Amino acid sequence: MLSPRKMPKISDIIRAIEQFAPPALQESYDNAGLLVGDQKQEVTGVLICLDSTEDVVAEAIEKNCNLIVAHHPIIFGGLKRLTGSNYIQRTVIKAIKNDIAIYAAHTNLDNVKAGVNKVFAEKLGLENLKILSPKSRNLLKLTTFIPEEQEEEVTEAMHQAGAGQIGEYKNCSFRILGDGYFQPSENANPTIGEAGGEIEKVKEVRVEVIFDAHRKGVVIAALKNAHPYEEVAYYLHALENTNQETGSGMVGTLPKPMPMIDFLKKMKTDFRLGVIKHTALLDRPVKKVAVCGGSGSFLLRSAIGAGADLYITADFKYHEFFDAENRITIADIGHYESEVHTKEIFVEILSKNFLNIAVHVSQVNTNPVSYI
Template identity: 55%
Template structure:
């Protein structure tokens, strides 16, 4: 199996187009055309992870964090980034990062955290705009269902928990087939009027090519008329953070103890307790201070994330509890998430979880 097959599959789970503008997700070293000998999943791609890959005969590292984040003006080994890149290139190790695109899908990084906390009634905390498009096309009445079915099979027509959604209007289409054409109906040189169905279907922007290809394959016309319209609608399953509910409300101290147990924490930084029961929980793996306002607006009792600065703790304003559990600690289960995704898809292929804890932060107790 080639590395490209693995990358293509991962990008059906977390499309590359969903990464933030500042991010650098994707294949960072190596070639997509290489035969893959094995995969190691990790949070960070560091030199010791490359050593682990070499030892286990794995030539693909699938990491959450991109080891190359900014531009490299030289590669001399002066820091951990350059050391990692040099070792990976010298040993033909491919590094693939699946970062904010995996953060921005509901069953990604934050979905895994929610699984660990057993949250129910989940939704995206801050849904994103401009990820939806509408296809409008026109098909002969007797072929409309075939065209619709092909678009649905390609992934179009999903609205929330509903699938195969479309809007259809009957009307008439006209065309005149000129010399050199091979019309499905009508005669060359004569204007033809045909009863047609106008079909409108919404789809996520990252499957546009597949949707158009499926429509054209199923459509009987030699030249297919269609429009693609960009929508400003929010995609309810795409965006930052996640909010859900505990199966049953508990007191704040008990919830803090639960956090320590689930995440294996020795310490939690948090704002003052409010004295309210904890039912609604918002979360964001990694650095999530930018979502404090969204967590408050969602009516969350607790907001769990990492990398909160001193003054940002004041933003709780006694309306919720902000718990900073650490960047690595909040995202540690991403290693398991990637392992599970890959082993389910490729059950007979060598996929390993790293045995290295890459957290650069230590605590003296």
């Protein structure tokens, strides 16, 4: 946390958000990050929103906020010109003219376990939460060899950098004692032995730890900084394992089963929904519920495979509703409605890390869909 007397820069805000939702977790089609502005600029105030629009920029001007933090990127595809011919161009032009930066955390905030879908699920009262579709091939295993006397110090440094977190367990590692052999060259500066000396035999501990691939740089840096050797021996393996800490959607259970219609009515009231589009209600109480904020039709098979009675998301197309096939009830509550709670995540991150900046939640309703 910055000193209360020091005004944070936009880069400080970005760093705090990206520690929570690393950019490496965004999907390949996404465009999260700083979209407009200078990250070296000091922050006068932050406006939190779901969508950046002209009205939101106007609100930022009124509230003396020079940084807008949004969930949806206002620039998704490439901008070939800035002539004000559509709302995207007009929003960007207005932000630039008024020296307002725009930052977005999108699918990286969706894919982190504590992100969009966890908040969504908790608002529904779900318990025993798990990622609905965990990602694979984004874990690394690091193996290194540490002198026995420095084993705890070096391993702890890697743990502090984020290695060894497996689900609800932290500081996980595998260790085995053995003999390490090496012979320093004449140009070496060895911790043990002498330059140009004889072959050395040292009691070393082989340590193995697992970590998210996006942490590779900081974990290796921590290893090298804490390790006593001039040349640190280590190697990395990419793992096929699914990563229970990252992925799409969330699934959980209700404390007590409820009739499906009662649950939908309660959700409509609690979320202030104008309408819920749904498939046929199953002839059984709802106990297990799957969710995905935003467009989630791609996770229907995962929801069925997880044994969910109900799948709550948005943007289902007409023919996709048929895919429920009476195995699950689909409830489409609307894109905006399923993600509007995202603003609370940004507020919590900034409130915890910065005591001396004004953080405002946008009062502009950016939902482009209305109901009669």
